[in-house]
Amino acid sequence: MRRGSTKSSWIRWTRAVAVGAVSLTLVAGCSGSSTGDGADGRVTLRVNFWGDFGLDQLKGRYEAANPNVRIVLNSGEFNAQHEDLQKKLVAGSGAADIAAVDQGFVVQFRSQADKFVNLLDKGASSYESRYLPWKWKQSLSADGKTQIGLGTDVGGLAMCYRTDLFAAAGLPTDRDQVSALWPTWDEFIEVGKGYTAKSGKKFIDSGTNLFNPILGQQQAGFYDEQDRLRMDGGPKVAFDYTIKALQADISANLTSFQTDWNRGFASGAFAVLACPAWMLGHIKETAPDTEGKWDIAAVPGGGGNWGGSFLTIPKQSKHVDEAYKLLEWLIQPEQQIEIFKEVGNLPSQPALYTDPAITEFKNPFFSDAPVGQIFPKMAQGLTPQYLGRRNGPTSVAVEDVIRRVQNDTLKGDAAWAEAVKAAEKAANG
Structure with missing residues (x-):
């Protein structure tokens, strides 16, 4: 987890x-x-x-x-x-x-x-x-x-969403119909823009929690099997989608596992988030009064691990x-x-x-939701990435750059260069 x-x-x-x-x-x-x-x-x-x-x-x-x-x-x-x-x-x-x-x-x-x-x-x-x-x-x-x-x-991936918030915004609530809304991340962002325009609320919880699942779907992560940093592959794809979502203003820009993020599950600060299996327990513990208001749909892009x-x-x-x-x-x-x-x-x-x-x-x-079928199916189809020796610190460094964009202390067009610089520093220990 x-x-x-x-x-x-x-x-x-x-x-x-x-x-x-x-x-x-x-x-x-x-x-x-x-x-x-x-x-x-x-x-x-x-x-x-x-x-x-x-x-x-x-x-x-x-x-x-x-x-x-x-x-x-x-x-x-x-x-x-x-x-x-x-x-x-x-x-x-x-x-x-x-x-x-x-x-x-x-x-x-x-x-x-x-x-x-x-x-x-x-x-x-x-x-x-x-x-x-x-x-x-x-x-x-x-x-x-x-x-x-x-x-x-x-951590096979799916998407958790609030059925009550979807219904209020005129979106379908059936898990199969919701899955059909977003076969790709581009379509997911478009659905988010429509939700935010209709409801006046944010669609996703944070940029980092978009970056990680998208990165987990790529053929390669931060490092190749020789432990060389490779930012121009999977990390660039995930980073570009993350910045696109932030610039579309569909994110509540919360920091995972902090007080405001935890409160957001109960208050409806966001309507959907990437949901590896381990996330279910956190939602249940953090927002017990929302029982029955959540459901689980497929993740855009199909599969992946987080x-x-x-x-x-x-x-x-x-x-x-x-x-x-x-x-x-x-x-x-x-x-x-x-x-x-x-x-x-x-x-x-x-x-x-x-x-x-x-x-x-x-x-x-x-x-x-039939979680005993949803998540095992995801896990069995996984092709795991190689994770380098400095993968953890590198991930933290890139996430910090994404948070700077969320906090308006860094412009989106300048963010990639900063992310590469931060990753190189982390890679060198």
């Missing part, structure tokens, strides 16, 4: 409910190898992440089955969590026992594989066949000898065995399906895409 972001594709295996139950029994039956670090003798496991990984719902159940373990959840801002992890790795202390890493940053961290527990040494190789090949490879060191993380979710994360264990952890047992438990089918139903995060394990618990699931918050 990405904050996305600031917040992936996935092979087959046979799910049995017993797998989750057996894993839980094994974890509950193990006393752990570490001495408790609390007054009550319990081991404290700190977990750092952003957004909603569905951990709040699972924490109590795990602790009840493992009375020797206390889980402390630390949800922070997307970029800040990655920056903090990097600082702690350099400092050699202070990192969490389990640290989430977004796919946009995973190459940066896997290049420091010596600072993470090699999950292959803990038996993680037995899970390789469960993952889409590219998802497993994303967190594997270049020499293939160190696996720094196990995948949580993928986000998808991994759980890692920094070597600094004093409770490596306990941390791995928790990580291992979290990726079992029972927990992955529960997370999907509660917060929307689509599992990284494609065998689950044919499990009736997912295929038959319709999300009541989003007008009973």
